[in-house]
């Protein structure tokens with residue numbers, strides 16, 4: 141019709157095509173802009189920075205450390221403000237009082253998780269569910285909106301990760317942290333070569349998750365299964381980014397026939413499910429042959445009362461494997477910080493040495509789990525807390541969504557709105573932390589701070605959907621740290637200045653959900669080679685009767 145009009149007006153065909161394309165683009169952009177203004181107006185009474193037409197505030201955060209941009213904006217707009225990324229309105233919570241009001245006092249208000257186009261509709265495609273099923277059964281706990289199925293999955297994960305359960309995992313933690321030290325020692329050719337740490341740290345984290353979850357582990361970090369999990373989980377973390385995927389903010393981009401992104405996202409999602417179903421099937425086979433060893437999913441499979449479907453089991457398993465991705469950045473930042481601050485290395489080593497001797501132990505025998513039981517060395521415990529405060533791995537948490545219409549300080553947050561907890565800002569809230577920009581483990585030993593329940597590491601989130609693995613994580617970090625300190629003097633790679641451990645400049649990866657330090661190598665000089673070799677003993681090929689893959 142319109143081309144007929146152009147013909148009537150004697151416009152050449154190529155100009156007619158260009159005008160038609162421009163006209164169609166204008167209609168799409170105008171529709172988008174109207175919808176952007178309408179959704180923005182639903183968050184009435186909540187202040188926020190004015191954005192540009194079409195893109196909203198996207199240009200101010202994309203490719204930038206959004207957590208710091210938001211922390212600065214809170215000084216102008218208040219602790220709770222709204223932003224708009226394309227057509228998506230988001231509420232950002234930036235201080236302790238507001239976070240406690242919304243995430244604890246009104247905890248059911250923000251207990252859901254948002255449904256995003258990139259993650260929920262491409263990476264982990266929502267199948268057409270049977271009437272009685274939740275469409276989110278196969279989603280990990282951390283990405284499931286709140287419903288009956290999510291409640292079951294969360295309960296299973298939280299039971300498996302509570303304090304009592306974690307105590308029973310002591311032999312696993314002992315074994316894996318020792319194997320971590322062995323790998324560092326061997327890869328570094330007994331302290332002669334610098335080591336590329338990232339895959340070794342990930343090997344520790346992933347083995348911990350696989351052993352706890354499926355009762356299996358990977359012998360080396362160059363096995364095909366290890367590479368597959370490493371690659372897939374890194375891609376998943378990027379797909380879960382809260383500010384990077386344009387199709388989440390501009391619905392019209394979802395119809396771009398030339399974009400290969402959706403196919404790639406779906407492939408990654410399928411590969412993730414394939415790995416986890418394979419591990420699940422192998423576990424079921426071992427259970428049938430009675431060759432399995434106790435593990436979280438095994439316990440659920442054997443429990444006649446357990447109400448989880450196979451899809452939900454997959455969801456729980458994927459949550460625990462994904463958790464490995466949050467542990468990894470913490471150890472990376474810890475080692476970097478110790479390399480750049482040798483005085484802290486000596487101080488912590490000295491504290492460990494004194495503790496072992498006070499307990500009547502032998503320094504040459506290596507710290508056992510007993511040394512780490514209940515994080516007994518106060519300054520090392522305080523150091524781990526300060527690392528988590530100063531370098532929170534998930535700086536913007538995991539996105540929440542309002543579960544019901546909610547009112548905060550006179551402003552409206554309609555059900556379904558995405559809500560981000562700026563953990564980075566909470567951990568630097570000057571109302572709670574004196575001199576928050578300074579790395580100071582002693583703050584955790586101060587009796588006044590200890591008596592203040594708000595003097596707290598916010599890195600695991602808050603309220604109904606907080607991280608159920610904080611107790612496990614503390615144990616892993618603490619035990620890894622005391623064993624690292626005992627075994628090695630940590631140094632920069634010779635000929636380099638060592639890693640940049642500034643919490644913002646030290647990480648160029650703003651795209652992923654987690655915030656890892658940029659890759660670096662480190663020299664791990666054994667403190668006492670003979671004692672270390674003796675402590676490590678022969679490399680075990682099996683653990684608890686189970687051969688490593």
Ligand code: HEM
Pocket residue numbers: 281282283294297301349459460461462463464466467470532533534537538539540599600601602603604605606607608609612613
């Ligand atoms: C340093 C390590 C870790 C940090 C800093 C961390 C942090 C977080 C944060 C910030 C959340 C979102 C909390 C909220 O919305 O309030 C979360 C959720 C979660 N984390 Fe962790 N995490 C870590 C390790 C782990 C590990 C090792 C596991 C599993 C073994 C794990 C399992 C989970 C699960 C299942 C959820 C989802 C909870 C829900 O949605 O109900 N995390 N984590």
